[in-house]
Amino acid sequence: MSTTPLDEHALDFLDPEARRVIKEALKAVVEYPDIYDNGFHLRPDREGGGFAFFLANHGSSGPFTNYQGLPVNVMGALEFNGIAGPKVNPQWQKPFRSFTDAALEWHRTYGGIAPDEIRKGIGRTLKRQLGAAQGRFVEFDAEALATTVGTTPERINEQFQILCGVGLLETRRIGDGKIGVLGLSSPAGLLWAEQGYPPISSLSNQTINVTVDLHLEIRNIIEQARTTDLPEEKIRQFEALLHRAEEELEKPAGQGKFQRIKDLMGFAADTKEVVPLVGRLVAEHGDKIQQLVDAAT
Numbered sequence: 284m285s286t287t288p289l290d291e292h293a294l295d296f297l298d299p300e301a302r303r304v305i306k307e308a309l310k311a312v313v314e315y316p317d318i319y320d321n322g323f324h325l326r327p328d329r330e331g332g333g334f335a336f337f338l339a340n341h342g343s344s345g346p347f348t349n350y351q352g353l354p355v356n357v358m359g360a361l362e363f364n365g366i367a368g369p370k371v372n373p374q375w376q377k378p379f380r381s382f383t384d385a386a387l388e389w390h391r392t393y394g395g396i397a398p399d400e401i402r403k404g405i406g407r408t409l410k411r412q413l414g415a416a417q418g419r420f421v422e423f424d425a426e427a428l429a430t431t432v433g434t435t436p437e438r439i440n441e442q443f444q445i446l447c448g449v450g451l452l453e454t455r456r457i458g459d460g461k462i463g464v465l466g467l468s469s470p471a472g473l474l475w476a477e478q479g480y481p482p483i484s485s486l487s488n489q490t491i492n493v494t495v496d497l498h499l500e501i502r503n504i505i506e507q508a509r510t511t512d513l514p515e516e517k518i519r520q521f522e523a524l525l526h527r528a529e530e531e532l533e534k535p536a537g538q539g540k541f542q543r544i545k546d547l548m549g550f551a552a553d554t555k556e557v558v559p560l561v562g563r564l565v566a567e568h569g570d571k572i573q574q575l576v577d578a579a580t
Contacts, residue, residue, distance in 0.1 A: 311347035318345040324378040403480035404432030420463035541575035
């Protein structure tokens with residue numbers, strides 16, 4: 284079946300009613316695979332005229348309504364535009380077709396619940412879980428979040444990475460490829476929650492971007508340090524020194540203290556595993572560090 288990626292306008296060739304039915308069917312196949320099979324057909328509707336859409340299922344009740352009426356037979360158009368392809372089960376009757384892999388991926392990217400709503404659901408759920416955890420981290424569970432938010436684990440993972448990427452969540456790896464969520468970042472994540480988890484595109488640059496680059500850089504350094512052979516006690520000490528240095532680098536010109544940067548560099552001098560990590564940080568922020576040095580002399 285076709286794997287050529289489809290853009291966000293892939294269903295625009297359909298009339299509004301047919302587009303709605305096809306989007307609902309795609310949602311059912313992708314998000315409820317335990318209920319629905321990837322197989323459908325159109326048959327003449329003798330009572331209401333037009334054609335009735337039927338989506339195969341496993342005999343269980345689900346959210347999709349079968350035998351919805353369409354004014355015209357759109358099967359040929361679905362095939363021509365890469366939405367439908369040969370049936371995946373050869374035992375199905377001849378009229379059956381299946382959604383292409385590209386169409387299923389289209390739903391994961393553009394269909395179903397909107398990305399902003401997924402991010403809002405992730406934010407609300409994690410905030411509630413973090414409150415119950417009373418200061419401990421919460422393990423990121425894409426499948427559980429998908430059930431709560433009403434989407435797929437794949438889309439949860441995608442939007443979770445975006446939230447981390449723009450600096451709204453504090454995370455750390457907790458072993459075996461698992462991720463622990465420490466909390467909403469400060470100030471960006473806390474402001475996002477305070478404003479009711481609005482679309483991230485609506486947040487001002489001042490809210491997100493003032494400290495995000497440095498914040499992400501520090502977080503990445505900590506993650507890289509955890510891949511070394513340093514004992515946990517040393518990791519925690521390094522993390523504390525990094526965050527103190529971060530605080531000084533974020534301060535307006537003339538207000539930061541070089542001593543905390545000096546403490547970090549001293550730790551690196553005695554700990555060969557983190558020398559390249561601290562070296563890159565110092566190189567990236569050389570101008571600001573020089574200002575701290577000048578202010579201290």
